[in-house]
Amino acid sequence: MSTTPVSSAPAKTNSIGLQILDYRGSKSTLCAGCGHNAVAERLLEAFYEMGVQPERIMKISGIGCSSKSLAYFMSRSFSFNSVHGRMPSVATGALLANKTMRAIGVSGDGDTASIGMGQFVHLLRRNVPMIYILEDNGVYGLTKGQFSATADIGSKLKTGVVNDLPPIDVCALAIQMGATFVGRSFSGDKKQLSAMLKAAIAHKGTVLLDIISPCVTFNDHDGSTKSYKYMKEHDELVNETGFIASHEDIAVEYDPNTTVDVQLHDGSHLRLRKLHEDYTPTDKAGAVNMLMETHEKGEVLTGVFYVNTQELDFASRLNMVDDPLSTLSADRVRPSREVLAELMQAQS
Amino acid sequence: MVTSTLAVQSQPIADSLAHSKKIVNDFSIQIATVNGSGSQSANSILLRSIFNMGVPVSGKNLFPSNIAGMPTWFVIRVNRHGWVARKNEIDLLIAINLESVEEDIRTLPTGGSVIYDEAFNLTDLRSDLTYYPVPFDRLVAATGAEMKVRKLIKNMVYVGVAAQLLSIDLKGLESIVRKQFSKKTAVADLNWNAVQLGFDYAASTLTKQDPLVVEPMNATQGKIIIDGNAAAAMGALFAGVTVVGWYPITPSTSIVEDLIKYLKQYRVEKDGKASFAVVQAEDELAAIGMVLGAGWAGARSMTATSGPGISLMAEFAGLGYFAEIPGVIFDVQRTGPSTGLPTRTAQGDIRSIAGLSHGDTKHVLLLPGSVKECFEFGIQAFDLAEQLQTPIFVLLDLDLGMNNWMSEPFVYPEKPINRGKVLNAKQLEELGGFSRYKDVDGDGIAYRTIPGTDHPSAAYFTRGTGKNEKALYSERPEVYQDNMERLVRKFETAKTLVPKPILDGSGKQKIGIIAYGTSDCAVLESRDQLERESKIATDYLRVRAYPFTQEVDEFVARHETVYVVEQNRDGQLLNLLKIDLDPAYATKLHSITHYNGLPIDARSVTKAIASHEGANK
Numbered sequence: 001m002s003t004t005p006v007s008s009a010p011a012k013t014n015s016i017g018l019q020i021l022d023y024r025g026s027k028s029t030l031c032a033g034c035g036h037n038a039v040a041e042r043l044l045e046a047f048y049e050m051g052v053q054p055e056r057i058m059k060i061s062g063i064g065c066s067s068k069s070l071a072y073f074m075s076r077s078f079s080f081n082s083v084h085g086r087m088p089s090v091a092t093g094a095l096l097a098n099k100t101m102r103a104i105g106v107s108g109d110g111d112t113a114s115i116g117m118g119q120f121v122h123l124l125r126r127n128v129p130m131i132y133i134l135e136d137n138g139v140y141g142l143t144k145g146q147f148s149a150t151a152d153i154g155s156k157l158k159t160g161v162v163n164d165l166p167p168i169d170v171c172a173l174a175i176q177m178g179a180t181f182v183g184r185s186f187s188g189d190k191k192q193l194s195a196m197l198k199a200a201i202a203h204k205g206t207v208l209l210d211i212i213s214p215c216v217t218f219n220d221h222d223g224s225t226k227s228y229k230y231m232k233e234h235d236e237l238v239n240e241t242g243f244i245a246s247h248e249d250i251a252v253e254y255d256p257n258t259t260v261d262v263q264l265h266d267g268s269h270l271r272l273r274k275l276h277e278d279y280t281p282t283d284k285a286g287a288v289n290m291l292m293e294t295h296e297k298g299e300v301l302t303g304v305f306y307v308n309t310q311e312l313d314f315a316s317r318l319n320m321v322d323d324p325l326s327t328l329s330a331d332r333v334r335p336s337r338e339v340l341a342e343l344m345q346a347q348s
Numbered sequence: 349m350v351t352s353t354l355a356v357q358s359q360p361i362a363d364s365l366a367h368s369k370k371i372v373n374d375f376s377i378q379i380a381t382v383n384g385s386g387s388q389s390a391n392s393i394l395l396r397s398i399f400n401m402g403v404p405v406s407g408k409n410l411f412p413s414n415i416a417g418m419p420t421w422f423v424i425r426v427n428r429h430g431w432v433a434r435k436n437e438i439d440l441l442i443a444i445n446l447e448s449v450e451e452d453i454r455t456l457p458t459g460g461s462v463i464y465d466e467a468f469n470l471t472d473l474r475s476d477l478t479y480y481p482v483p484f485d486r487l488v489a490a491t492g493a494e495m496k497v498r499k500l501i502k503n504m505v506y507v508g509v510a511a512q513l514l515s516i517d518l519k520g521l522e523s524i525v526r527k528q529f530s531k532k533t534a535v536a537d538l539n540w541n542a543v544q545l546g547f548d549y550a551a552s553t554l555t556k557q558d559p560l561v562v563e564p565m566n567a568t569q570g571k572i573i574i575d576g577n578a579a580a581a582m583g584a585l586f587a588g589v590t591v592v593g594w595y596p597i598t599p600s601t602s603i604v605e606d607l608i609k610y611l612k613q614y615r616v617e618k619d620g621k622a623s624f625a626v627v628q629a630e631d632e633l634a635a636i637g638m639v640l641g642a643g644w645a646g647a648r649s650m651t652a653t654s655g656p657g658i659s660l661m662a663e664f665a666g667l668g669y670f671a672e673i674p675g676v677i678f679d680v681q682r683t684g685p686s687t688g689l690p691t692r693t694a695q696g697d698i699r700s701i702a703g704l705s706h707g708d709t710k711h712v713l714l715l716p717g718s719v720k721e722c723f724e725f726g727i728q729a730f731d732l733a734e735q736l737q738t739p740i741f742v743l744l745d746l747d748l749g750m751n752n753w754m755s756e757p758f759v760y761p762e763k764p765i766n767r768g769k770v771l772n773a774k775q776l777e778e779l780g781g782f783s784r785y786k787d788v789d790g791d792g793i794a795y796r797t798i799p800g801t802d803h804p805s806a807a808y809f810t811r812g813t814g815k816n817e818k819a820l821y822s823e824r825p826e827v828y829q830d831n832m833e834r835l836v837r838k839f840e841t842a843k844t845l846v847p848k849p850i851l852d853g854s855g856k857q858k859i860g861i862i863a864y865g866t867s868d869c870a871v872l873e874s875r876d877q878l879e880r881e882s883k884i885a886t887d888y889l890r891v892r893a894y895p896f897t898q899e900v901d902e903f904v905a906r907h908e909t910v911y912v913v914e915q916n917r918d919g920q921l922l923n924l925l926k927i928d929l930d931p932a933y934a935t936k937l938h939s940i941t942h943y944n945g946l947p948i949d950a951r952s953v954t955k956a957i958a959s960h961e962g963a964n965k
């Protein structure tokens with residue numbers, strides 16, 4: 001503790017008295033300018049601003065530059081950098097062990113849409129209560145720039161190779177598969193991404209955020225559809241994402257003709273000001289249709305596409321005891337002598 | 349109609365003759381039915397009726413990979429000495445399946461007998477057998493059973509016929525039938541009626557000509573009959589399992605299906621909430637991923653699988669080893685490679701599991717040799733997983749897991765649950781933090797924290813990459829090597845914690861036998877045969893875990909010749925011994941393998957050892 005009057009200005013803290021420093025991670029070893037660095041930054045800010053205790057968070061990832069970035073935010077949270085494409089199962093297991101924890105998964109487009117596709121869709125289908133961040137750069141960064149399954153048709157690699165297969169739209173897929181909060185953003189859009197992340201933290205169920213996160217080393221050139229430049233030119237906002245935390249004043253006026261208000265699980269509000277005609281973020285089929293259509297038009301649609309606050313999340317569905325399974329006392333998990341005697345009797 | 353011919357054949361021979369050749373409590377019955385015909389309950393009723401007379405029995409289901417229509421066999425071995433291994437010779441065939449009957453008859457030894465559906469034309473096949481034709485359809489019709497259950501009722505008729513011919517206690521039989529169908533009196537009545545009709549038919553129409561008889565003994569009092577999968581499931585229940593991720597595969601499926609039953613019954617709390625979570629995963633990759641995720645987050649987690657699932661789990665198994673995460677994997681081995689013979693038994697996974705995954709991965713394996721050990725090791729596996737912070741594999745096989753075995757009742761675990769080296773917030777405060785991978789105690793096992801531990805220095809970074817003691821990423825040569833050396837120390841510690849092998853014999857013979865798992869019952873019987881028939885005395889060490897403990901090393905050192913008996917082609921256990929023990933011992937080891945998909949029998953072992961010993965002289 002310093003007694004010198006020079007540092008008199010108290011450090012800024014959040015609602016639980018922690019500083020932004022308490023949410024920092026190790027120094028990034030990713031390329032300077034990599035979109036993943038910005039996403040990590042936005043993530044830690046969002047958790048700081050939402051006042052979530054870092055020790056209450058489990059961060060889980062697969063393998064890739066994106067998955068590595070787990071180390072670059074929130075070192076006071078419990079982290080598990082697992083194997084390629086299998087983050088969903090690890091996260092599911094961890095959440096079953098302790099449903100009172102918050103989980104955030106970080107994955108890449110290769111990690112999710114190719115090797116991990118099987119686990120990805122089943123996580124969505126179960127509506128596992130976690131935030132799934134897909135840092136989407138259209139390539140495999142860590143193995144030096146091969147196309148991923150989210151690369152657009154006609155997109156060109158630095159080597160001149162052109163992608164001739166259709167992309168998988170992970171957002172459309174997620175909506176169909178059962179995710180209850182689905183959106184797309186861009187690592188370079190601080191305002192939109194921050195609001196979306198905070199809303200994601202407030203939601204209970206699977207949040208899938210497809211965040212276009214350019215790979216400056218292998219996919220940021222002309223001819224790429226996942227470059228900073230391309231995003232700046234083609235980013236088409238479906239809605240303007242606003243977030244009002246539960247402790248804030250929600251009396252702020254809004255026009256119900258142009259703005260949709262969704263109350264999230266923790267009492268906070270997601271305010272989506274419509275920028276697209278005839279679109280409501282609670283309409284599953286409408287959301288999928290819109291994604292298909294904008295794709296045809298060559299736009300990269302961003303914003304919150306779909307929110308469903310009614311569906312039961314997987315942990316609730318299993319009707320587990322209130323305490324985490326991980327710390328139940330022995331008398332709650334080991335049945336009595338009488339139980340064994342009864343079982344033995346039945347086999348005699 | 350063949351009935352008349354048969355009637356001639358089954359003319360009574362002199363009663364006294366039949367009597368003088370009486371074979372009491374030492375024979376095998378094979379019941380040949382069609383898969384899907386529901387013969388399982390009838391077979392288990394027959395088995396239990398003999399068991400309840402105090403006579404040692406074992407029952408083995410030899411079934412096809414098929415839901416309905418293909419031939420299936422159930423073999424009951426009755427043995428007054430308590431030998432429960434499969435034996436090759438069948439003494440009484442109950443032939444209900446037309447499709448397999450010719451071949452079933454052909455494999456009987458001279459003097460064998462057959463209870464069969466009189467509609468089959470069998471008499472020309474062999475003249476050295478005793479035939480007992482039974483008009484099943486007529487008897488079934490007489491029960492008044494509805495059409496759709498007649499297939500099932502037919503099975504109860506053969507139970508009655510066999511009971512009469514073998515002198516099985518009718519009262520005891522009735523109580524078993526009533527226990528089996530205790531939920532519905534009408535069903536119990538119908539089934540019991542069918543048994544009685546069979547019994548009465550045999551009594552009034554068939555003349556006993558074979559020598560097989562069951563006579564009451566005192567050898568099964570207080571014992572139970574159970575399959576290894578149910579026993580393992582009970583082990584997991586009493587171990588306090590909390591998270592299960594699984595994907596169905598024969599022959600492991602019933603571990604989890606039984607476990608779910610037990611959990612629903614015994615682990616739902618007063619408020620109706622479950623102290624467990626079971627997830628049917630999308631595949632085995634996800635199943636093991638959930639197990640490790642849960643184990644990392646502090647649950648007692650498990651999965652159960654078989655060979656193909658084990659192969660899929662390889663990458664995660666390596667992560668569990670290297671990142672040091674607890675979890676329990678039951679592998680009920682079946683015949684491989686690939687899909688192999690999916691409903692037949694083998695011990696063919698031990699070598700691949702010992703080092704499952706790439707790199708220098710080494711796993712701890714528990715090898716139960718009885719249903720009782722399935723229960724005990726089922727509990728111990730969870731303690732070991734947390735003590736050693738690593739995946740623990742428990743290897744059963746189809747024979748142990750899915751067949752019925754007699755056993756002493758299981759004993760309630762006296763040792764409290766051991767959760768290993770876990771630091772809580774208070775300890776972290778006192779210590780001023782911790783290093784996740786630092787070998788503080790010199791046993792290779794470092795301290796861990798559970799996610800959610802409320803302390804600013806509780807968190808650490810779990811990864812499958814190289815790391816230093818503080819769990820920070822590192823590629824430094826000496827850091828990597830130190831960590832790998834610590835894992836070796838941990839494996840050494842494992843040797844002091846796993847179940848020790850069991851020695852049978854004086855320990856002073858020149859010849860030793862090593863085996864594990866279900867080979868045990870065949871080896872025990874074979875040693876008796878060797879001793880009686882060839883005066884070959886042996887010592888026997890039943891291995892119960894990998895890594896091998898000191899006792900295994902000493903056993904091999906002490907014997908001139910060591911036969912390693914196992915149920916695979918390549919002598920996998922023997923090869924592990926060769927790798928791990930003093931290379932000088934390699935020439936002492938001789939492989940005896942049995943790998944045709946059927947449970948190993950004593951005679952095969954006896955023949956192999958006797959001939960090798962003979963050749964040596």
Ligand SMILES: Cc1ncc(C[n+]2csc(CCOP(=O)(O)OP(=O)(O)O)c2C)c(N)n1
Pocket residue numbers: 063064065066067084107108109110111112135137139140141142143148215
């Ligand atoms: C089983 C397996 N196969 C292949 C790899 C090699 N590999 C590492 S990262 C990666 C692709 C990563 O791409 P993405 O998920 O898009 O992450 P990015 O690096 O682009 O962020 C691959 C193929 C691996 N680690 N494991």
Ligand code: SF4
Pocket residue numbers: 029030031033034035036065066137141142214215216217218
């Ligand atoms: S290679 Fe691409 S994805 Fe990987 S760190 Fe560099 S910029 Fe980021």
Ligand SMILES: [Mg+2]
Pocket residue numbers: 064108109110135136137138139140141148
């Ligand atoms: Mg990528």
